[in-house]
Amino acid sequence: MSDSDVVLKVENLSKTYFSKLQLQKSAKDFFVSSFQKTNSDEGRVDALRDVSFELKRGESLGIIGPNGAGKSTLLKILSGVTYPTSGKVTINGRVLSVLDIGTGFHPDLTGRENVFLNGEILGMSRKEIEEKYDEIVEFSGIHEFIDRPVKQYSSGMYLRLAFSIVVSLDADLLLFDEVLAVGDAEFRNKCQRKFRSLFTSQKSLILVSHNMSDIVSYCRLSLKLNNGAVSFLGPPQTATTLHLENSAFSQKSDSIDKSTHPEPQSAGIKTMDNYLVDAMSLLPKDRSVVQNRIICWGPDETRPRNKQMELNMVSVFSNPSSPEDNILITDQLHIELKGKVHTSTNQLSIGFQIMDASGMPLFNSASIGLQLQGSTFNLTATVPANTLNVGLYQVIIATLNDVNQIIYFDNLEPIYFRTHVNSESAIDKYFIGPMRPAITWTVNH
Amino acid sequence: MKKTVITSEQSGFFDYVKRVWQYRALIRVLAKRDIKIRYSQTALGILWSVLQPLIAIAIYTVFFYYILGVSSGKVPYPLFVLPGIIGWFQFTHIINAGGMSLLNNPDLIRRIDFPKLVLPLSQVLSGLLEVLITLGLMLILMAAYGYTPSLRIAFVPLFIMLNALAGLSISLWLSALTIKYRDFHHVIPYLISFGIWITPVFYPTTILPDSAEQYMFLNPVAVVIAGLRWCLVEGVAPAWYHFAGFIPVMALFALGYRYFYSVEQTIVDHV
Incomplete structure (x- = not known):
């Protein structure tokens, strides 16, 4: 396999937060803490532990896991917003990360102005946006309101416009964090078609979602995080079942989560077979x-x-x-x-x-x-x-x-x-x- | 094919400067957004940027010239005070908007990967619009008083840039400190409302005792305003030693840049 086939390579990625630093917010603490060096492990949170995986061109990966499992942290590192504590990420190609749709949208600006603003903030050139502008407006289906300030939009219209910008962007690797659930059924269908067309054009996608049907319908691969570690990497059917099982019997899942580096699949399958006993x-x-x-x-x-x-x-x-x-x-x-x-x-x-x-x-x-x-x-x-x-x-x-x-x-x-x-x-x-x-x-x- | 590598090691100084340059389009976009937002939904729109200095001229003229009898020498008082207003407004815009620029854009910081220096820089850029409009107003006012601009006007951009540098140096500190310690959020209004008294905006430095006058120029904005007066209307050319005020500015800038950069590495966890 040649190097360019791999669009994303994540090697031994770890991220540790020290919540102590976050508490240090007032000037008083600033002066006090300059005299006291705090080296304790108090407030240490391992958001990611030794995460490794690879994504090939045209593949799509869904990331699932309970709240606080490190999904968003992983996506933030991949998009460059924050840095890992150790490990390495290599990305071949242009990345577009959509951690939230409508980033930089301002309520007082018109839909048209926000399209350009948001597009440019996401890294498109003005020329690119001009080329795609009609497509974006067409996709959003809010043609008649495009020159009104977005604060007059309904929240559905707002999201549709923001989402339309995102799906029309051109990148080799798209990162999405919990942003797919927008619009009515018709709009969602449009989005599904759009996403499928991305795959046929060899674009790669990483999707973080709590909506299992999104993961199953968009992703060929899925990765489950538990307490910052990869607990499963494989077909989304199995992973989503595992995920839901764990959340259905959350008391049980705690004990499963704590085995930090379970062998992929085998650990999960075991719990699935024993599910009924668990449930009862x-x-x-x-x-x-x-x-x-x-x-x-x-x-x-x-x-x-x-x-x-x-x-x-x-x-x-x-x-x-x-x-x-x-x-x-x-x-x-x-x-x-x-x-x-x-x-x-x-x-x-x-x-x-x-x-x-x-x-x-x-x-x-x-x-x-x-x-x-x-x-x-x-x-x-x-x-x-x-x-x-x-x-x-x-x-x-x-x-x-x-x-x-x-x-x-x-x-x-x-x-x-x-x-x-x-x-x-x-x-x-x-x-x-x-x-x-x-x-x-x-x-x- | 673009290749990106992300590790725990962060880019060095020159890489960072290169990155900021790569993101120059974003600086322009954010400045444009800032300007649009400032005047959108207002009935008068961009007219405000003319009205604000006009109102300031009127108030200063009535209060300082007519009531307090501050002398502006041979130059009509409105022509004397407007360069002061230009310099001071530009400076306060940069420290005000620039100083708050990190705190005011948590959504961008949390969700977009870009060198955060872009945020205060975009405020420097957006502040230039008002500077240009007020300079236009200045030319109109000069024509009304029968003043012909001299060739010295070519030096105006120099002083505007020096002013931007002074403002940026301080806003680097303020924006980075505000992120970590919200206390500094309260410092900015004081800087602005008390700073004007130690800056020769509405009075000439000649009214100060000689011993105090030279210290006045440790204030970089004082140099800028004196310089603008010299360029636009008659005034005393700033002597070379006046620029001494820029030594602390350069130091503030260098250290402020380092501090800003160190805060930037952990900023996502703070905003």
Whole structure:
């Protein structure tokens, strides 16, 4: 691989902050501290520890991690805004860093003036901006307001204009910090198309985002930071699942985070396999009897209830004979519900909603048409095989009343479950999104 | 293909100067932004830059010339006081806006990679607009009083540059110190409101006792104003020893630059 194929090379990058210095803000401290040399490690924060990775031309990298993991510090160093304490960064080509959109925008200036101002601040020449000006305005879609001061803009218009400047810029490496979530659905679609076109033109992108769907849809690679160290580098599907798992069970994740230099992948995968035990152990012990994937509530315990019914068992499982009771995506998924009905309303049903780990609803179903009358019910819902992808999901159980209102249960948290494949192969990494239906391909003659 | 290497080692003096030169477009852009913001959304717009010195002339003339009877020699008082106003306004603009330039631009500092010296420099540049407008006003006023400018007017740029250097030296200190110790934020108004009394803006140095007059020129702005008067209207040519005031300015500039540079390395963690 020739050197010019690598657009960015980060070697053993570390950054340490001493918060003591930041406290020293008044002149009094200035005089006092000139006499006292402070060498203690008090207030020492290792924002980045020994971070190394490489990015090739045309590749895109998403950086994820909990707040304070060092994501923004890394981006700031890459963009030259701050310096590392040790280590080295080599960038081949022009960098454009967008740590915030609309940097230097002034509310009293018109949209047109701000386009030029912002563009020039970001390092474009006047000529370049003039060439791109029409494209920028066209992209922002606020043509008729371009000569008004931006303080008269709605916040959506403001962001759209600022974002339009950024996406029209020309650079070999683009750095974005949490700036993608702007505008309405139509504008976001436009941005997605724009971003995809960047990749085909061999531009590289680094994206810091909390929005996992951004990472998955824009990035081929992802890097997870934990306490300043790289804890995962690999396909975004796996990384985002890990990230969400850790944030869903944040108490657990602390213990994982503290292993400073985990081997990429292996450390993470281990936690994923044990996820269910983790999830169950987080449920308050006094409330539920935990048996594998089955949650039961005894008669004396606080059962999940609403006005219409109460539950005494929820179970999520697939083929019970599968190894280690894993839920395999190639098997049917069963959700078994047992409980009691309190009212005598005729049209009452119980249902569930499946969401991905970030909470985005995927689909739902209810026992519409089934008679739940009588005091107890015992139902099993079966989701066809090959519906979900490999990953972490949550299921919420709720009641649907006679006027099709969803009524949730008190004392019932979303139940997390993880899906697996029988034997993981390389191809599994290329299935994106939360769904993985079995698609058939045929050759036409 | 441009190649950038980022390490913990920071650029040396000459690299830094080279970097500032590479960013000259940004200096111009920020100066332009500053000017636009100053006059946008005002009914009178750029007219203010003419009105401000005119109002100052009127007040000084009434107060010092008519009421206190300050003598300006053969030169009509308004013509005498305007060069003082030009020099003083330029200087105070630079220390005021330049001194606050780091504190006022946290978004740029946190998000854009550029040599921070660009910020006070852009204020020096944006201040030149008012200087030019006021100089134009001066020429009109001279014509009204029947004064023909002499060839000495060619020296005006020299004194304007010296003034900028003096202002920049102080604003380097103020801007860097303000970032670390907000206390200095309160120093700037005092510098401006008391500084005018030790600067011959509205009085000639001749009203001072001889023993005090020479010390007056330790104030670099006093040299600049005396120089501007000499260039534009009749006045005493500044003697070579008057420029002695620029020795402390050079020292302030060199040390201020070093301090500014050292603050710049950690500035992102402070703003």
